[in-house]
Amino acid sequence: MAKYKNNMNKFIEIAKAIADESRVRILSMLNGHELCVCQIVEVLGLAPSTVSKHLSILRHAGLVEGRKEGRWIYYRISNRSSDIEAQKALAWVHESLARDGQTQEDLRRLKAVLKIGKEMLCAQVVQE
Amino acid sequence: MAKYKNNMNKFIEIAKAIADESRVRILSMLNGHELCVCQIVEVLGLAPSTVSKHLSILRHAGLVEGRKEGRWIYYRISNRSSDIEAQKALAWVHESLARDGQTQEDLRRLKAVLKIGKEMLCAQVVQE
DNA sequence: TTTATATTTCGCCATATAGCTAATGCATCG
DNA sequence: CGATGCATTAGCTATATGGCGAAATATAAA
Numbered sequence: 319m320a321k322y323k324n325n326m327n328k329f330i331e332i333a334k335a336i337a338d339e340s341r342v343r344i345l346s347m348l349n350g351h352e353l354c355v356c357q358i359v360e361v362l363g364l365a366p367s368t369v370s371k372h373l374s375i376l377r378h379a380g381l382v383e384g385r386k387e388g389r390w391i392y393y394r395i396s397n398r399s400s401d402i403e404a405q406k407a408l409a410w411v412h413e414s415l416a417r418d419g420q421t422q423e424d425l426r427r428l429k430a431v432l433k434i435g436k437e438m439l440c441a442q443v444v445q446e
Numbered sequence: 447m448a449k450y451k452n453n454m455n456k457f458i459e460i461a462k463a464i465a466d467e468s469r470v471r472i473l474s475m476l477n478g479h480e481l482c483v484c485q486i487v488e489v490l491g492l493a494p495s496t497v498s499k500h501l502s503i504l505r506h507a508g509l510v511e512g513r514k515e516g517r518w519i520y521y522r523i524s525n526r527s528s529d530i531e532a533q534k535a536l537a538w539v540h541e542s543l544a545r546d547g548q549t550q551e552d553l554r555r556l557k558a559v560l561k562i563g564k565e566m567l568c569a570q571v572v573q574e
Numbered sequence: 575t576t577t578a579t580a581t582t583t584c585g586c587c588a589t590a591t592a593g594c595t596a597a598t599g600c601a602t603c604g
Numbered sequence: 605c606g607a608t609g610c611a612t613t614a615g616c617t618a619t620a621t622g623g624c625g626a627a628a629t630a631t632a633a634a
Contacts, residue, residue, distance in 0.1 A: 323546060323547065325546040330466070339454060339458055340623095355581060356579095365623070365624055367581085367582075367583080367625075370582055371623090389581080389632060390580065390631095391580080406542070410535070417450055417451050418451060418452065419452055420454050468592080483612095492592095494610080494612085495613080498611060498613085499613090514601095516610095517610050519611065
């Protein structure tokens with residue numbers, strides 16, 4: 319086994335992934351919820367293509383995982399405990415932003431989206 | 447006191463600061479050493495102005511502190527324990543990169559720079 | 575098979591970022 | 605004072621990044 323590891327690239331990839339407000343808002347929303355892309359789009363108010371790209375970056379960094387079910391893809395926080403770096407980053411994000419104002423507002427909007435979601439799913443604009 | 451804090455901007459600023467290879471290399475070098483800009487320049491092989499800008503970003507994020515002494519400015523890791531976010535970030539960087547190959551090589555070069563530094567300080571190119 | 579819907583990929587644009595050189599600040603030394 | 609030297613700031617360039625809309629993909633529904 320090599321004496322020194324090559325942690326740099328992995329570290330930078332994760333750090334870049336969490337160095338964007340939209341992406342940490344996604345991570346905060348996914349903390350405790352499994353969500354499809356359209357639900358995240360509703361809360362963030364960004365174009366689906368933009369959210370999809372953000373999710374791709376988060377997934378590649380090992381921070382989230384996707385699960386396909388029918389037409390939808392459900393994303394959740396990655397819990398592969400073997401990926402220590404990703405888990406540390408996730409812990410830092412959640413600890414730091416749990417009580418942040420933006421995070422709280424997103425969670426409030428998310429609850430509304432989840433409520434209407436039971437009947438009519440995506441392509442539905444949440445009021446207020 | 448407000449119910450919710452505004453951690454987002456501070457968090458993003460710190461995350462962006464550590465999402466760059468040159469800057470985390472600087473943080474690793476400063477871990478345990480107090481260094482002047484010219485010493486960091488020697489090890490990184492970047493232009494002084496570039497290193498200065500990086501240090502400015504790190505300082506503004508609360509990750510390093512500068513101390514002026516004559517013509518030199520010595521930088522060190524910030525130890526203001528009140529800044530929890532910065533301290534968490536520093537801990538993450540140091541834990542993750544302590545055994546990284548690039549970090550080890552930088553430390554090796556730094557030792558050489560520190561050795562010659564005793565007699566003739568900056569404006570001195572370290573061999574090899 | 576055709577239509578509809580969810581997501582991704584592609585192509586584009588505006589801004590941000592990291593690097594450089596040159597110029598400026600500022601302190602020391604002759 | 606003037607010259608020297610460390611660090612920063614200013615100005616520039618090339619690349620990276622985040623946003624969008626349009627087109628492509630894939631699955632469900634009609």
